[in-house]
Amino acid sequence: MQRDSSSATVSGTDQDDPATDGRVTGRRMASTGSGLRIQGDDNLQSMLVGTVMRKIKSRSWKKQRYFKLQEDCTTIWYKSKKAGNTHSTFSVSDVEAIREGHQSEVLLSIADEFPADRCFTLVFRGRRGNLDLVAESVEEAQSWIRGMKKLIENLENMGEREKLDQWIGDLFKKADKNKDGRMNFKEVRDLLKMMNVDMNEHHAHRLFTMADKSQSGTLEDDEFVLFYKMLTQREDLLKVFQDYSADGQKLSQSDLEDFLKEEQLEEDDFQQKAKQLIEHYEPSDTAKLLNAMTFDGFLMYLGSSEGSIFNPRRRGVFQDMSQPLCHYFISSSHNTYLMEDQLRGQSSVEGYIRALNRGCRCVEVDCWDGANGEPIVYHGHTFTSKILFKDVVSAVGKYAFKVSEYPVILSIENHCSIEQQRVMAQHLNHILGDKLLKTTLDGKVGLPSPEDLKGKILLKAKKIGGLEESFNGMVEDSLTGEASDEDEVAEIDKDNLHRDSIRCRFKVVSHLLPQKTKQHLSKELSDCVVYCKSVHFSSFKHSRIHSKFYEVTSFTESKARKHLRDAAAEFVHHNSRQLTRVYPSGFRTDSSNFNPQEMWNAGCQIVALNFQTAGEGMDMNDGLFSQNGHCGYVLKPVFMREAAKRFDPEMPQNQDGYQPVILTIQVISGQQLPKVNIKEDSIVDPLVRVEIHGVPIDQAKQETRYIENNGFNPVWYDTLRFTVHTPELAMVRFVVEDYDKTSKNDFVGQYTLPLSCMQQGYRHIHLLSKDGTTIPPSSLFVHIRITKLDKPSSLS
Template sequence: MFAFEFLRTMLYFLFVMTLFYAGSQGDDNLQAMLVGAMMRKIKSRNWKKQRYFKLEDDFMTIWYQSKKAVSVNDVEAVREGHQSEVLLSIADEFPPDRCFTLVFRGRRGNLDLVAESAEEAQSWIWGMRKLIENVENMGEREKLDQWIGEWFKKADKNNDGRMNFKEVQDLLKMMNVDMNEHHAHHLFTMADKSQSGTLENDEFVLFYKMLTQREDVLKVFQEYSDGQKLSQSNLEDFLREEQLEGGDIQLHAKQLIECYEPSDKAKRMNAMTFDGFLMYLGSAEGSIFNPQRRGIFQDMTQPLCHYFISSSHNTYLMEDQLRGQSSVEGYIRALNRGCRCVEVDCWDGANGEPIVYHGHTFTSKILFKDVVSAVGNYAFKVSQYPVILSIENHCSVEQQRVMAHHLNHILGDRLLKTILDGKTPIRLPSPEDLKGKILVKAKKDGGLEQSLSGVVEDSLNGEVSDEDEAAEIDENHPHHESIHRRLKELSDCVVYCKSVHFTSFKHSRIHSKFYEVASFTESKARKHLREAGAEFVHHNSRQLSRVYPSGFRTDSSNFNPQEMWNAGCQIVALNFQTAGEGMDVNDGLFSQNGCCGYVLKPSFMREADIRFDPEMPQKRDDYHPVVLTIQQLPKVNIKEDSIVDPLVRVEVHGVPMDQAKQETRYIENNGFNPMWYDTLHFTIHTPELAMVRFVVEDYDKTSKNDFVGQYTLPLSCMQQGYRHIHLLSKDGTSIPPSSLFVYLRIKHLE
């Protein structure tokens, strides 16, 4: 057993002045950014202020007036022109060639800027893109070097490029190390090779290596090595016996040495040193997530109803659903996270233009046409598989005509208007069949059969939206029933996703069509799951179901989607703008299969002749429970201004029999490199549906523990052996180099 994080050879943060600086010497854009520029920061049409922006010498920080800074690590993308609502609002004042937007990771708001000239804007746009590219191309070693450099800069208060012992003590506190002063001074003296009373460059690296050295790591290395190096044969043994890797082990070991061994001499000997071993353990290949499941590996040719589909509720909202802001940014962010089903609540607006907002509330309003444009622009940026527009239609016939016009005019050929082969189908098409297509889910007059014959008339029947139907059950739901004519042009936009009212599973078995979609509130879905779980699963093997949060969740909180996936529900719609357990589990499921937004359901949920009951998984014919064992949960965490008492909670989310939580003890005053000599065991009855969530918290005796980081993934994507778990923030963004290190085993229950 061992507990170690990211230690490896390094050249301190000089990489910042080499990797970035060398790559920027001939880059005029970055040189201009180093000089800096006056630009307008725009928050609204009425808030426009001049600020001086400048790239710092570390090529990682943008400083601007008021002593604020932007880390390049936090910037996800740069948008040119009027590509935000804020910049669109001032489009009449500033031309698009002077405007650009910095888009941040997670849920942080964008930074909208207007340069003094088009040339200056282009310098910053291309310069920022270059910096983002540099960050994305960093290896683990460079990322660690950068991280060390950032801490060095924080601790070097007088900016003289060296640290005295007082600065080192401050640094240890910032890094969550509550170290005995005598021991800290001893390490400081050992690292001070120049005997100058300060640490600089490689001396600081040496200090850091001594600080993070762990004997138990060395013990594992020595178990398979001659004490100095792992031969290729030794490494093969480690990969086979500890990491339980299959395939061509010999080739893999050779590739690992070539990729991660820093010593050319060791490479020539086909060997791996301790530092190379550590670099491998900290790499993507050494992580808990199986790299073979990162890309698209599943069969994408099965009917849509055979997949879980990443889905958003109230996609237009950025905050709560009573007074929150509506924004097209909600659609952009959801689609960029791989979401494949977005919701559009449509109401009559001024000047004949339909609007989108949470009806009968004080949420702000946006134009339907702007939503459609955003979907058209971003639908296929991260995934080519189909996007479903779940439309809640509360509009008059006149404005429905405008809706139909916008859908057709803006989306063009991307909008699916007819069945794929011109013949009456017998099942839903596959994600592969529908690549690059946008589907509308809404009410429809008649079915596919009548549409093909062309005999459908305008409907005069009362229409009730999905959420209004649920309101018949949930009397406290804020929406009112809306009855109006339905326009044929809008009805014709619906092909494979016709919204229908759900009566019963028996009624569906006899009368339902494969292209009909029923929607359920979370409470109604739970009731069906409790009373007729096997029937619910069977229903979802034939057609799509959508589940969305209760109307009582006015704060836009989320339920845990796992319980709905247990019933085979495909479109489990969550509030993407709200961080927490629900979105963690959702992100975890869809982090596999290329993050394409579609995950194939287990075979026992797809086959009509199998009756799987999530309440009684042991009755499956192919019932094969497993035991998950997790040993040694060390971690590294960065949390300024306090020394944390970290503990780790491991949660299993799955069928009811598999729901479980276990915690390690907390380690007092060590948030930097604690070790837990704990072993956790979980028996998992339906491993195909199980999600595992690792949560790190700062233990507090008197109040609720503080959240530090988490990571969630499907059990089926786990690699066994000694593995890193790279922690994510509450927003789901990475927080390097914070991670756990675990030893995992998954065995069939005897």
């Protein structure tokens, strides 16, 4: 993308605003040069001047704040109107979406006070709370809404080099303590520490002197750019480039073809591919005329999506979506309404919106009798807050198909009376309308496919009778039985867990544990259940003989593990025919997660996780469902779909077509790793751990050595090797940690992907933070090889 520095000229800004100081180099280094045109854009000009808006936290908390866009066009600065109050900032890159009008619980609560056309919500990435705002006029609201959308779009279209420029520009402004737009050597040393570099002072001063062409003792504008370029030299990439360059200066088309064939193992026509890469990534017109790629073009290619470790061909929907639902892993959420822990946490429709926007296709709704005849949703017998069932249904109806057109399953845990169950059915029918699946599909025998059910919402709940009886009108008006299919009390008793141990932590637990009760099920609600009838599990033998294709069983994680230990092959066979849901133990009061991989190993489709809780469990879930267009459905391997295969995850060597592989990962280098310690003088000592998650025999982890005092450009060249017996199920997780000799290593960043989606060759990995958001521009540079073992007997 060509830079256009003339577009960065801004007038009419507040010269006394401390947030805009250091503008000379900040403007040069920041994203305003990436094609974003400010002049002539009234929305951005208005944002640069600033606006007073109300920040809303609740019906009783509404306070005025002064908001303005900083000149870097990537940061929003705001403070109270009262003099002396400290200001706050947030990055535009942290904003995931803008919702117009009353589209949050907070703004809905003040809908009678402020009209919808003056209200909007900024939705942040990860687990940060939303920012609800009310502008003074409709025009000001629209100015910010349009402006923010343009800024977000600009950042999304920004190249990797421009993102790096933006990052370094932000650091420049922080290090420029006296705000004069130039940097002395002391400020440069401070900048290096911010960048996680513990550089030898003599070397740092040598680079500083070389860049100080004016010999003024300070770096300004072009001099700082020169210093920055010297600092960011990629010797690791230069070595690869020169290995294939005939003259050390450029890659001819033939050189590039050799690189693609020998290192990247590209499947395309090498000649055509090389031409396309030169045309797309080479910045020099002269080099293009010579059909060659310079080192700058090589950098841009390896930093692009085509140079990513994740195969671009696996990003869009590429799998067969016409198989029965039970043949897919389905992205699934547990206690979806919770934003925090399951004892005292907040319940919110925002939990459903966030889960659905992350591609989740099965959400949980715990329903209880509420006041005024309206069913409510919350974690029963706890101090979690309560929300209305109809608000949950409205949110699901609105957001179900924003990011994926494939079906959404509402997993209902029903504790309501007959009367309020009828209200639930009314809300489902009235609010969802045609989106709610109410009848079987014409001419369809057995479970339909995601393709068949596009745009449909399915209810998973108890049902009176079966599909056959209900559609022939052969059922009674109600059924006595357990309307909820989650049986945590029995699970707790069987595992011999002691309530006393919990009572010590939570004084109220003796009456918090869910109790099994017998209740009636209304025909109206029962009729909303079609292909997902919840049933209790007796045994695999009983299931083989008596179960119907539309019946769904649910297990706590511990009961599922027991079935895996006792009859793994039977479990896989069961899941080739019908749906199974696995959910976290009731003792996970902090809403922590188990590792879903062991459940996927058994072919369990609906592995429900607490989406609000970051960690390894959600890393694995995000990694698996990052493929296939983030649509929330991933086709299981063929040996888990065909009942005759009898795959046993404990003995994968016995399967037909057994084909193990050797995975070799050379961890070469890291770039711009973030600090994990808030102390200014702290520097990361990074190491990289590579974890293989899969069937039990494949579980493994290895790590590199640590590099002392260098988070900016650590270099390892360490090689790790793994034997993977079932590559179709294997997930690979890269974890970067700050080595600590005395205590547990600190988390720096991670990236998880299926082995089947991994590209071979020299590849880059963009690291993700604990909450699953990108850490720009932190990355790893690795070399990947996957070698098939034709003779299993050669395994050592």
